[in-house]
Amino acid sequence: MTYSDVLIIGSGIAALQLASQLSQDKNVRIITKSTVRTANSYLAQGGIAAAIGKEDHPDKHHTDTLEAGRFHNHEETVRKIIDEAPKLIQEMYKKGCHFDHDSEGNLLLGMEGAHSEKRIVHGGGDATGKRMIEFLLTQLKANIFLEENIYVYELIVDEKQEKCIGVKGKRLDGSIEYFFAQHIVLATGGCGQLYSFTSNAETVTGDGIVMAYLAGAEIADMEFIQFHPTLLYVNGETKGLVSEAVRGEGAILVDENDVPIMEGVHPYKDLAPRHVVSQTIYENIKKGKQVFLDISNIKNFENRFPSITLLCTQNDIKLKDGKIPVVPGSHFLMGGIKTDFIGRSSIKNLYAIGEASCTGLHGANRLASNSLLEGLYQGKMLAELINVEDRANPPQEYLTIVYPVVKKQHHLPDIVTLQTRMMEYVGIVRSKESLTVQRKWLDQFGLKQIGRELDGCSSEDLTKIFMLTAAKLITNAALLRTESRGGHFRSDYPFEDDLNWCKKQIVYQRQGEKSNEYVKAALAN
Template sequence: MTEDDVLIIGSGIAALQFAVQLTDDVNVRILTKEKLRTANSYLAQGGIAAALGKTDHPGKHMIDTLEAGRFHNNQDVVHEVITAAPDLIKNLDRQGDIFDKNQKGEWLLGMEGAHSEKRIVHGGGDATGKNVMENLITRLKQRCNLSVEENCFAYELLLNTEQTRCIGVKAKTSAGTIQKFYGKHIIIATGGCGQLYTYTSNAKTVSGDGIAMAYLAGVEIVDMEFIQFHPTLLYINGETKGLISEAVRGEGAILVTDDGIPIMEGVHPLKDLGPRHVVSQRIYEYLKKGKQVYLDISTIDNFRKRFPSITSICEENGIQISNGKIPVAPGSHFLMGGIKTDLIGRSSIDGLYAIGESSCTGLHGANRLASNSLLEGLFQGEHLAKWINKTCKEPYEIERSPYNFVPKREKLVCLPDTQQIKDLMMERVGIVRDEVNLKKQQAWLNQFRAESIHLDTCSTEETTKVFMLCIAKLITDAALARTESRGGHFRSDYPREEDHQWLRKSIIHHYYQGMEKSNEHIETALAT
């Protein structure tokens, strides 16, 4: 058994920003499912959004964020995060050579979809996530009182006897042994759930673990129907091979058919730089008809220099950049919902926090504005660290005999194949949804009763499947309940936004002591 002031589950940009901002007198332990560098943040290409341009202003950035989020956002959160963005970038820039600049030392600002100004700060061309993460990892190694447990799969939160406070987590080591970790503050920073879908830009480790753990512990989960599908993943022979950043369209690339016809003409005022859900749905329409869609990059000068990572991904998969066309398809990219938290990161259970994509503060609303995710991680990491630095000195004794809920049954159900979970989610709860398919998926998921499986008896692979089934059910149930289309949630049987019924209203999931409430609880969302 180990005991720390702060226990962090996950190792993305939010987790590491949080860790490096804590004072040296705070004992910190990071648990990561694989390695520090296998986090989603490390793969991020586009950049970080901040109003740094001469003609830009945080007010413009806020308007773009609200418009992309279809006004489902928490406006107070949007104001605080977006206003802080320029200083966050400037402070990070002082830590090292992270971002691309011109010869005058000015940031090279890029354009991405649904932005009204060039405001995307990037590093290494299209390797922003890697640049920021390497900087944070370097600073992490300089910290005192910090340890990192790699290949350590956290799978169950530990609560106190009264079930009112989170006091630790159970995890399986690489050797297969179960170990308990205790802490005064437990932080979930495990990212989203992109691996629930056949096509995704996400790292292989991102399957909703942290959100599922929180849900099974009785924490409130919100807005799970809002899944952002990135319009452009490299698509070859029915498989996606990697992300093609939105920044490529920001530099002038357009979406075309095999015979060169632009597909976004007349669809949205911003055409190829329209909101991601609009562009994804348009590409999806063509793919359903058996027509391939391409990114025409022929107008972009020095593509190799501007996008070295994308060039490598393409050439590794037999696509020659010199041909001027990249075959693309949409895939799951970002979860707007997650563990319901305030801006500090506090969840509905004391002692448990969530930051980054695993949390839902209301910043993104129904659809994330491009490049606001790394910004959110940086902000939340710093914001929570400041709060912990003040409160961690308060006396507190960790309870060593946690409450242990014994599920109704052991592992009796034969779990489905992982690929089947992905394929059925893509088919029935993907880019375009309807009642018939959602009810089919709901019935299929209910048969497994994943919430009541005793995880101590499961292998890591089986536990991952259980978490995937839990998250799939949350998404499916919420998508069925929301009878409108908004942001990342599109219902072909309810194709319009229904403001009178659904504007700023959220679907919140509860699960207590293994007994899920039979009815969804719908209440006014974080925004007002």
């Protein structure tokens, strides 16, 4: 058993930003279930949005964020984070993070979908996430201890004091270890691996969100899944992300007959909000058409997008032909553990930052390149909050807790079956019929009882349990929201319903049946 002042679960941008900003008198431990360089953040090709151009202003960035989020956003949170964006970028740049710039040191700004100005800061062309992670790793001080390959699977909550006091984790050999801390931070990302087509790392399976839900924290907006329009599609499989920045540089989406598919669909055409582009591609694919990204107008593509060039080369795509085959896939979760803009959850001493959290910044659909920004902001602000708090002495009564372990075997489906069903029934286009079919299928696995018996489960079964539980949260929320908004599209309710749904969140809270009235109504049907 170990005790830390701050325990961080996850190793992406938000986690490392927090760790690097914490005071050196804090004892900090970072735990990640794989390795530090397998986080979603490390794979991020896109950049960070910030209104630093001469013609730009935070007000424009604010407006674009609300428009993309279909006005489901928490406006105060949007304002706080967007206003801070230029300062966050400049701070990292001055510290030595190598963002792309011209010969005079001015940051180069790119355009992405749903932005009204060029405001995307990149690093290494299309390797922004990798460059930022590598930089933040150099900022970690001697007071920070990083442990890889520990699968954190349960939060330990002191029910009398109503606060989180630690976590349980499994090592590669199956042994269980308990980690206690004054502050517990979940930075575990979203749940993109629930879908058969996804841009997400293999480790992104909803762990932190489900752990928080099982512990009684509030979970919100799980129906809002962003499907990225352009994943490389080869032989029926997705092979990786083709950044939106490619369309920002002039690429257009065409069908197999070279007909542009975004003409007449949206005023921004190929740079329309992601849900619009994804749905349009999906409709073409359902009609039996193949969709390509036509890159023939982009000069020096290989130099501008080296990571994408390598990805295509590895999958035998000949860029000289000027076409990249694409398909939409799950990319980002707008919902998650409900927090304030800093990351405080509904459970004392438990925080969530990055994609695992739901601050309200993204609303119903994330504006491109706002996610790394959110992680940087939350990491910095949460560090400022924790830094001024007095250190607490390790509570000895916690360190002597013994948890009996009983081996458990559960009848659970294979992951591929779950992913295929989520793509088909709870994917880009949903309906009451498809969602009801999926909910009935999920109900058969007895997840409520299983969630109380995690110690004896193998790591493989834990992953399935987390994925199935997250799938159920998404399915129930999607069934309840009887409208289409942002990343949530219902073919039986194809229009936004501002009167009944614009600002209303679907909030789950397991303990004490505290879910809001919308959830109770849905679960009763």
